[in-house]
Amino acid sequence: MITVTTPAPPVRELPEAFRPLRSVEFQRLVDLGLFEGTHVELVGGVLVEMSPQGPLHNTVLRRMNRVLVLAAGDAFEVGVQVPLDVDDITLPEPDFTIVPAGRFTDRHPDAAVLIVEVAVTSGRFDLGEKARRYGAAGFGEYWVVDLDRRCVHVHRDPSPDGWGSVVRHTAGELAATAVPGLVIDVADVLSVAG
Known part of the structure; x- marks a missing residue:
């Protein structure tokens, strides 16, 4: 007789003794092929x-x-x-990063001037935990193209607590502060959402 068990749901509240997975450990597991066939990223020590x-x-x-x-x-x-x-516990894969030109053959970039996430179903996470971590790390600017709410959330002025400025754009031109010549037409980008 074969018994089929349903896996237990993931932890909802982490105990105080929780030890997050570190980025270097995660990268070793990726290099070993442990996540073949799945697409995971490390955020705050959690897969x-x-x-x-x-x-x-x-x-x-x-x-x-x-x-x-x-x-x-x-x-x-x-x-x-x-x-x-x-x-040391966050190694995400944002939709876009703009980094200074250079060689990254032995490490991943750690100095982005602009990070962009496109959110269809991930808006809450992109605007919450990811935004907080990107700001605390001191990245210059973070955009969330929020297709559900039909806007672009622009985060500027990074701080240890997140961002000093978050502005929603629903139309008009949006220029990146650190990339000369980078301007998007917000309405054009959002027009694909219907």
Whole structure:
């Protein structure tokens, strides 16, 4: 007789003795192929499973990629869903990172001037825990293209507690502070959401 057991739900509240997984440990597990067939990232020492991309998310990624790469020029590089070394327990894969041009063959970038997340179902997490960690790490600017709320949340003035400024844009032009020439038409980007 075969007994099928249902896996227990994940922990809802972490005990005080919780020890987070560190970025270097996570990277070793990735290198060993432990996560083959799944898409996870490390945020705050916890493995977070990423949602599969739907056509809407993918369309916005392609549209944003074209604009970001053209604006980046030779001074910057655009990373698309690649790891960003945020802190010793956070190694996420934002939709886009703009980093100073350089060689990253032995480590992941840790100095982004702009991070962009495209949120279809992940808005709460992107605007919550990820935003807090990106701000505390001192990254210059963070945009969340929120397709559900039809706006772009622009985070500026990073601080240890998160961000000093968060502004919602629903239309008009939006210029990045650290990337000369990077301007998006907010309404155009959001128009794919219907």
